[in-house]
């Protein structure tokens with residue numbers, strides 16, 4: 195018997211996408227979000243074609259593409275010399291090769307677009323300011339399935355044994371923004387730029403909606419409080435500065451100039467069960483929070499939500515959940531490996547760095563793009 199009604203914990207990217215994807219299949223949902231309102235949490239997001247094709251299917255891409263930027267390319271640049279090491283073409287090329295756009299935007303822009311669609315949909319009912327603690331929140335209607343879309347610190351995970359646990363990844367993200375009018379000339383206004391150096395990299399891209407550059411420095415680090423968006427202490431700032439010593443002076447002075455930094459220790463989840471064999475399932479970061487080295491966490495949350503809805507629409511719940519886990523696990527595992535490889539390559543030092551630069555220099559853009567076909571060209575179940 196296909197299901198009729200779902201309970202979703204968390205109104206982040208995965209929870210809101212799940213509500214919309216279920217609704218398209220005639221399944222209603224109640225979403226429980228701890229925050230009293232969905233405010234400007236997070237930073238920039240790169241949305242690759244494997245996710246944007248789902249957003250198109252759910253009817254929200256058109257609005258987004260009016261406000262986001264489709265970068266010309268994703269550039270890898272030496273953090274020392276500022277020389278371009280390689281570039282994957284995006285923009286029009288992405289639309290042609292991967293059949294959907296590659297866009298960059300603020301996370302809040304995406305969340306608000308999803309929220310507007312959920313609010314307008316009579317099959318979706320959002321409860322703000324309801325935090326799931328040790329028991330499930332009171333449902334208005336009995337749910338056939340309970341979906342944990344409650345992020346890396348998921349409470350729902352604690353409801354079944356063998357589920358993943360969060361662990362500190364050994365990496366820290368420092369985020370800041372620079373108004374476009376104040377941005378130095380070496381920041382490309384039309385691309386995503388990743389500046390690479392030993393033990394750190396710095397990702398920069400313009401956010402059209404805010405008129406500023408999103409800047410995220412990711413470094414190895416060893417401080418792990420459970421907090422998002424806290425101000426770094428003097429010691430943490432000094433650690434950041436040390437990671438960038440020897441980098442190009444223009445980048446160092448940019449970091450020094452920006453007093454308003456946010457500090458995010460990056461947590462990931464261990465492997466473990468994503469469903470309880472009955473009616474509870476985890477999606478997005480709750481199931482498999484990963485490092486941002488492949489810029490795919492939100493994209494995986496969107497794919498999860500869409501594919502789960504597809505499976506739930508035509509099978510008994512327990513079967514659908516088992517299929518979901520079996521189907522998604524190999525892709526997530528491969529992406530994690532790709533992220534680990536990117537971390538190794540981006541933060542390389544000494545001879546490994548020299549080898550990396552040589553290999554990248556020899557790779558034509560088309561070959562770099564072909565390496566990404568399995569990520570960006572992926573089509574979720576029933577969009578194929």
Ligand SMILES: Cc1cc2nc3c(=O)[nH]c(=O)nc-3n(C[C@H](O)[C@H](O)[C@H](O)COP(=O)(O)OP(=O)(O)OC[C@H]3O[C@@H](n4cnc5c(N)ncnc54)[C@H](O)[C@@H]3O)c2cc1C
Nearest residue numbers: 204206207208228240326344345478479489490491492493
């Ligand atoms: C520095 C950085 C850069 C990134 N860049 C990219 C990128 O370019 N591209 C990309 O695809 N991904 C990127 N990601 C990853 C991406 O941000 C996440 O993977 C994605 O936001 C996860 O979405 P989610 O909905 O699963 O979880 P979340 O966004 O964490 O949402 C969980 C929701 O559940 C709610 N909640 C939590 N607990 C409870 C509770 N007990 N009761 C009720 N509600 C609860 C929370 O308030 C929240 O609204 C990046 C991540 C980082 C850290």
